[in-house]
Amino acid sequence: MVEVHKVNGVGPSHEGNVFLIKDEVAVLIDAGRDASAILDNVRGLIDPGEIKLIILTHCHHDHTAAVPALKAATGAKVLIGEGEVCDLGDDVATGSYRYAEDPAEFEIDGTLEEDDVINLGDWALSVIVTPGHSPGSISLYEPRARVLFSGDTLFPSGNIGRTRRSEEAVRDLVRSVERLASLDVLVLYPGHMEPTDDKVNEQIKTSLAFARSIH
Numbered sequence: 001m002v003e004v005h006k007v008n009g010v011g012p013s014h015e016g017n018v019f020l021i022k023d024e025v026a027v028l029i030d031a032g033r034d035a036s037a038i039l040d041n042v043r044g045l046i047d048p049g050e051i052k053l054i055i056l057t058h059c060h061h062d063h064t065a066a067v068p069a070l071k072a073a074t075g076a077k078v079l080i081g082e083g084e085v086c087d088l089g090d091d092v093a094t095g096s097y098r099y100a101e102d103p104a105e106f107e108i109d110g111t112l113e114e115d116d117v118i119n120l121g122d123w124a125l126s127v128i129v130t131p132g133h134s135p136g137s138i139s140l141y142e143p144r145a146r147v148l149f150s151g152d153t154l155f156p157s158g159n160i161g162r163t164r165r166s167e168e169a170v171r172d173l174v175r176s177v178e179r180l181a182s183l184d185v186l187v188l189y190p191g192h193m194e195p196t197d198d199k200v201n202e203q204i205k206t207s208l209a210f211a212r213s214i215h
């Protein structure tokens with residue numbers, strides 16, 4: 001039985017969500033900011049050394065600042081969308097302008113592209129490239145369990161990620177939300193806010209209507 005646990009520290013929304021997927025292979029989706037809180041939460045569930053991958057939905061500081069510390073503590077490999085790699089250091093221009101501190105910089109072990117599949121045992125996560133919130137954002141979909149990790153592309157209750165407000169970024173975001181709206185989703189694990197299993201397809205359709213309204 002695959003389990004998903006939200007393992008980031010509680011507190012203000014300065015930290016993106018971090019999810020631990022416990023399957024035959026254990027992985028983290030995103031890395032947050034507060035490594036010690038994340039590791040404390042992980043230790044209550046598994047030995048952090050069992051985490052083999054840290055999969056990043058995008059490069060923003062609030063999702064990646066803890067990468068170096070988590071990588072050191074777990075030995076996990078770090079993967080990110082290939083379109084995001086050259087964006088490292090570009091936080092100020094994208095979504096993390098509120099965070100005046102140095103942008104997150106970290107070494108990656110590999111990149112992900114459209115249709116890549118990450119086998120965890122029972123689950124196989126499909127990579128969907130969903131630019132808009134950042135140029136190389138990815139979402140991860142598990143088609144059998146109908147579970148979606150949406151990063152900051154969309155959030156519950158009809159919310160969407162912010163964009164650079166350039167026409168191109170908004171157009172990308174609309175297209176990305178359209179793609180996610182074409183999936184059948186039972187459980188949504190977003191990059192911020194709480195996970196939800198309440199009529200998720202309807203919530204995503206509301207996100208799409210909102211995205212189109214700013215187009």
Ligand SMILES: [Zn+2]
Pocket residue numbers: 058060095096133152
């Ligand atoms: Zn972000």
